[in-house]
Amino acid sequence: MFLAFDVDSLKYDAAGLIPAVVQDVRTNAVVMVAYMNKEAVKRTLESGETWFWSRSRQQFWHKGETSGNVQKIKEIFYDCDRDTLLVRVEQKGAACHEGYFSCFHYRILPDGGVQVVGERKFDPAKVYGKNGI
């Protein structure tokens, strides 16, 4: 899918990356933000599932490859500056490696405190083992 799109028409930063906001189409929850390089954009467009470039591990990262929690792409948008992607997906299971549906589960409260929002959908230790992601 989306094979003919010109990935060179997007703007990548000095490290060759473009941020991608991932939003679940059923709940409209913003579930995560991660980064793609040009090859990850190509793989995403070709496969219909999200591929990222992991800045911490310096390697490609097919979301859900370990956990099974893949993101099936329904729509992709870019913004007026051509430097950010919005990827609307069907999120399988949960997006966050901490087991929550969304990575954005820490809410800043008016009193300056922080509230954890949402339920754990899975136990990270069981899905990823001791090594995390």
Place this chain on the structure above:
Amino acid sequence: MFLAFDVDSLKYDAAGLIPAVVQDVRTNAVVMVAYMNKEAVKRTLESGETWFWSRSRQQFWHKGETSGNVQKIKEIFYDCDRDTLLVRVEQKGAACHEGYFSCFHYRILPDGGVQVVGERKFDPAKVYGKNGI
């Protein structure tokens, strides 16, 4: 509001910035992504409206100051890596300087083409004058 939150607990990149995804609470549309430095996070938390650091202009940017299209903050979240903010707002008017409600109005089509989605809410030339933003 949110005055007591410790802005040092967030992770800023090498340029001192943290990306902020802005989502409208009524439509759940992701309307823009922009960047805050620590002082912009403080001003946002204090004022209840979004403040950013403009990377292109290298100055603070109170969203809506020129256009009137301010973003009233309803909820703020940070993610599991503490390096991205999700700011849920009531978007007045339209977020995009091109006059669309969302900056993400370019949809990539399966045939590789691009479709402009959404209606123009205002004429940028009338709001910003000839100089754009």
